[in-house]
Amino acid sequence: MRKIYVLDTNVLIHDHRSIYSFEDNEVVVPIYVIEEIDNLKRNSTTAIQARLAARELDTIRKKGCIAKGVELEKKIFFRVEIESDLNLLPSVLKKDSMDNMIIATTLGIKNKNPDMKVILITKDINMRIKADSLGLEVQDYETDRTDYTTLYDGYEEIEVSRDIYNKFDKAGKINVWELGKEYHFTENMFIKFKCGEEKTFGRYIGGKIRRNLEGQISAWGARARNDEQEYAMELLMDENIKVVTLVGRAGTGKTLLAIAAGLEQVVERGKYKRLLIARPIIPMGKDLGYLPGSEEEKLRPWMQPIYDNIDYLAGEKGEKTGEKVILGLQTMGLLKIEALTYIRGRSIPNGYIIIDEAQNLTPLEVKTIITRAGENTKIVLTGDPDQIDSPYLDSDTNGLTYLSEKLKNESIVGHVTLKKGERSALAELAAKLL
Structure with a gap:
């Protein structure tokens, strides 16, 4: 009918x-x-x-x-x-x-x-x-709707026998069928093998689970503080992964890890020509209206969380001020911080792109961003689907959740849900109880 x-x-x-x-x-x-x-x-x-x-x-x-x-x-x-x-x-x-x-x-x-x-x-x-x-x-318009409550975490913990544990620990890889049970892992999912009190990690790639290579790597002075952050760092530092989605509540380290990995690979290792950091301009609460000054001065209030993270990382490296580091990188053309509006219509090759607060984007906008990627470009999207400022999006219809679910089986895409807060004990308490 x-x-x-x-x-x-x-x-x-x-x-x-x-x-x-x-x-x-x-x-x-x-x-x-x-x-x-x-x-x-x-x-x-x-x-x-x-x-x-x-x-x-x-x-x-x-x-x-x-x-x-x-x-x-x-x-x-x-x-x-x-x-x-x-x-x-x-x-x-x-x-x-x-x-x-x-x-x-x-x-x-x-x-x-x-x-x-x-x-x-x-x-x-x-x-x-x-x-x-x-x-x-x-x-509601549900064509591009996904169920956020069932979104995969990007990792799984399984108990294995001593024989399986030793075999993986020695060889550094194992076929999924050797585990003795039927598992349905997604590409680039992280597997934690447990045998009694012992544990080891691996990543599912093309039917096999291979030992993590990056693990405790230091990126621009930052190190992973928990297992979830280790998984995220592995994806962020892997050149073969072209799209990474990091989902988690405030204080879990999404943006900090993404920026640290980006700076490490652009500035220290030279894998990419520049680091581009962008975020949507959507206010929390009432809009302040037009802001005076140059483009940089207008964007500063919106981009302050990015500056805060770089300032923190600069302190970890022993630099006197984050402002000096940011200005130096911008002068050398290695760093660009801008509003997401300016990314439309562009083609960006050899770049490391970070899209912060991606939960405020529609699926169509996320598609537009991903299609900007040129040769040898990596895109990292971070956000918390439980904190959405756009009036017509929710945890099931935003672009970040949509992208994570739709591309979860692709070999060049990785996802991690970060759950443990590392900002401070107070921030973790507020995220849990308020």
Whole structure:
């Protein structure tokens, strides 16, 4: 049975090609959505996504009259609904609210099509609650949704016999089938073998578990403080791994390890030509508005966590100030710290790229970033899916979780979930209990 799906603005902003996700059904966009998209083009946070959505709608417009409806691929019938009866809304709801206007449009479509199921698709939680209260069927946009609670950690601990333990310890590798049980490891998953009180580590690569090579390596003065950080360091320092995702709550060392490994391989070892560190510009709480000064001065408040980490690492190396180190590396062209907005449209070869706070990115934005990678480029994405500042993303729909799940079986991709806090006893206590 064909259904009618009415799309809210935030769905098109989240994925400008979301229209094509409703195969063999009718897709309707209220005229108010187009008005909102036009307004969002002036918002620095959503400008690019809004323009992509507008271009997609314009491409469809060229195929026919979108007011009457256009046949698209996958047997999708698309149209823009220009009629709306605001009297369908209860008096308690404001008639000049865009959300309420879209709800009114959906109610009108439902009244005109009593024999068809009409479903409003929106990523706005409050809008879903209001629409449901008014008798509409409403859903989140779930095409790119993953279950964060089932996201793999990137490591596993197994108990083995003395014979297996000794064989691995001596040879440095072992076939999975030799373990005597059926295991379903993902590529680059870390395995901790335990035999009584003894333990040793390995990484699953192409059907075999091979002993870790990097282990206790020091990167720019930083060393791993726990097993999870050792796993992360192994992936960060491996040239064969092109994409690394590090997930964990505040204080687990995600950003610090990524920056340390990047500086080590760019500055000390010369494996890459430069280190590029970027993060999305999304405020926590109310935005401060426009900031005065040069580009660097404007970005400084947003990038301060990056500077703090480099300052800490510089102290570990005995440097007097982190500022001196940062300025020196920037002058030599080895380090670039910038807003994520500037990475679009670029091709970056021979670079070590760190995307911090990646949980605030959509799956489409993450795809855009990954496709920037040129030859001999490594990309590291860090973030905490439990701390999302974007209003239309959650732990299941953000780009970091999506990327980690979708690429988990690829040989050039690695993932580690860091759980143990190392910032301080107070920070660990707050992360657990507050």
